[in-house]
Amino acid sequence: MDVGEAILRRRSVRRFDRSRGVPRELVMRVLDAARFAPSSCNLQTWDFVVVEDAALKQRLSEQTKSVLVAPVNVFVVYDRELAKEGLANVQSASAAIMTMLLKATSLGLASLWVNAIGDHDRVRELLGVPAEYDVLALVCLGYAADAEPPPAPERRPLDEVTHVDRFVSGGQLPRSPDPDAWTLEQIGTYLKRKLQSGTRFNKADPRFVAGVIEAVKTALPGAGEDGTPVLDVLPGTGVFTEALAKAWPRARLAVLESTAENHFFANRRSGNHVAFVPWPAEARAAILARCAPPGAKVQIARESGGLVVMPRILPYPELAEPPFHAATCLFRLEALPSAWRPRLLADVFAQLARGAPFALAFTSRRSWHGPAYALRRRLGRDSVEVAPTPDPNVIGPYEALAPGVVRDLVRAAGFAIRGESALFPLPDVERLRPRVLAAKGAARVLGRVFLVLAAALRPFESLLRPFARIRVLHLVRP
Ligand SMILES: Cc1cc2nc3c(=O)[nH]c(=O)nc-3n(C[C@H](O)[C@H](O)[C@H](O)COP(=O)(O)O)c2cc1C
Numbered sequence: 484m485d486v487g488e489a490i491l492r493r494r495s496v497r498r499f500d501r502s503r504g505v506p507r508e509l510v511m512r513v514l515d516a517a518r519f520a521p522s523s524c525n526l527q528t529w530d531f532v533v534v535e536d537a538a539l540k541q542r543l544s545e546q547t548k549s550v551l552v553a554p555v556n557v558f559v560v561y562d563r564e565l566a567k568e569g570l571a572n573v574q575s576a577s578a579a580i581m582t583m584l585l586k587a588t589s590l591g592l593a594s595l596w597v598n599a600i601g602d603h604d605r606v607r608e609l610l611g612v613p614a615e616y617d618v619l620a621l622v623c624l625g626y627a628a629d630a631e632p633p634p635a636p637e638r639r640p641l642d643e644v645t646h647v648d649r650f651v652s653g654g655q656l657p658r659s660p661d662p663d664a665w666t667l668e669q670i671g672t673y674l675k676r677k678l679q680s681g682t683r684f685n686k687a688d689p690r691f692v693a694g695v696i697e698a699v700k701t702a703l704p705g706a707g708e709d710g711t712p713v714l715d716v717l718p719g720t721g722v723f724t725e726a727l728a729k730a731w732p733r734a735r736l737a738v739l740e741s742t743a744e745n746h747f748f749a750n751r752r753s754g755n756h757v758a759f760v761p762w763p764a765e766a767r768a769a770i771l772a773r774c775a776p777p778g779a780k781v782q783i784a785r786e787s788g789g790l791v792v793m794p795r796i797l798p799y800p801e802l803a804e805p806p807f808h809a810a811t812c813l814f815r816l817e818a819l820p821s822a823w824r825p826r827l828l829a830d831v832f833a834q835l836a837r838g839a840p841f842a843l844a845f846t847s848r849r850s851w852h853g854p855a856y857a858l859r860r861r862l863g864r865d866s867v868e869v870a871p872t873p874d875p876n877v878i879g880p881y882e883a884l885a886p887g888v889v890r891d892l893v894r895a896a897g898f899a900i901r902g903e904s905a906l907f908p909l910p911d912v913e914r915l916r917p918r919v920l921a922a923k924g925a926a927r928v929l930g931r932v933f934l935v936l937a938a939a940l941r942p943f944e945s946l947l948r949p950f951a952r953i954r955v956l957h958l959v960r961p
Pocket of ligand 1: 496
């Protein structure tokens with residue numbers, strides 16, 4: 484296989500054939516190739532630790548579950564003290580990893596580059612790596628479980644990533660997590676880019692989703708009945724649309740979205756029966772222009788292990804028209820620029836039949852979310868990637884809202900408030916722990932204090948409802 488073919492063939496594989504080991508000789512050929520990667524001043528500031536011992540693997544799995552995924556695990560470590568100017572040591576070790584992946588591909592092996600390895604210091608200790616080294620990443624190797632490789636996630640076009648002489652601005656998105664720093668279009672583009680890598684969005688926190696869906700069911704009596712038209716407003720990654728489709732298999736679901744790609748993604752993950760309401764109405768033609776004409780045949784990329792890559796041209800969607808007999812809007816109001824919030828609520832109002840219920844979930848600013856977010860900002864972790872959202876699937880610019888402000892907004896749009904559910908007054912300690920352990924310095928210390936506090940308050944959880952992080956308003960269109 485020539486190098487060009489290996490570059491195109493290499494895929495991040497996340498399902499390995501666990502029963503099929505890799506001959507040591509092949510592993511050594513992969514590591515041998517890595518030695519020939521370029522390195523700063525040819526210092527070759529890398530080392531490769533292959534994990535073979537089952538007990539060690541088990542201990543490492545407390546830091547990263549990825550070690551259990553593939554038969555061969557190679558931790559790539561680098562000398563922190565040498566070639567540190569301009570992160571040359573990290574650059575060199577990264578070149579070694581890339582060389583490993585290409586060599587593995589050429590040998591018919593599947594591979595995965597894993598950055599999420601938990602507490603780097605703990606991994607370093609477990610591997611007996613000296614203190615002046617850092618663990619950079621884990622490389623998983625093995626044979627793929629599926630005969631077909633996963634489809635290639637879409638790449639940004641060449642002309643967009645290439646600049647001649649001068650960096651041409653325009654295509655970039657804001658970095659701020661503040662929704663008011665974004666336009667509606669930019670938010671749609673951000674989400675579209677995130678969705679291109681498919682699998683990363685199939686990991687909903689089941690406890691969180693189940694809690695929200697229970698509250699939604701209470702807020703929307705009758706929505707699950709035969710043929711009831713239900714509108715899910717701005718589903719984003721479609722985590723909740725998928726859960727609603729499961730909870731109400733007989734309802735007729737539609738989503739209101741601002742891009743055809745986001746509808747496509749939410750529809751695919753929800754069983755392909757979800758119709759589309761392009762929003763806002765004045766952008767309808769532009770949104771649908773991304774789709775092939777009605778009835779045209781569109782080649783849809785293969786599906787593999789739950790991953791669907793979006794085709795460049797989308798199939799024409801099934802469009803839905805009002806009135807809807809129920810609606811949900813789950814954690815999207817706070818992901819919109821504030822000027823669009825009244826407009827969204829007014830448009831949902833207009834789509835609903837008289838007497839139709841509407842469940843509106845949002846993250847309350849009057850909860851631990853507020854201080855946690857402020858803390859992260861102070862620690863400089865203030866980019867859109869690290870916005871502490873209620874669920875990792877809710878991504879992009881995002882701000883928790885004051886319950887009073889949301890109530891005023893829905894009343895101004897004409898809705899009546901019939902009730903409210905308050906969920907998750909305390910954070911899920913188990914879920915947060917790995918993130919805290921992976922943090923460094925002050926963030927880690929404060930994170931630990933936060934976890935201890937959260938665990939200590941657990942017996943008083945029901946008393947803390949007024950400070951619940953998640954609120955679900957039970958609304959009705961009169
Ligand atoms: C620095 C780096 C870190 C990564 N970390 C992870 C990871 O922790 N877990 C994971 O499943 N994939 C990880 N990946 C794989 C990427 O998700 C993958 O390369 C990307 O989605 C493109 O897919 P492809 O490799 O099949 O082309 C990582 C890749 C790189 C380069």
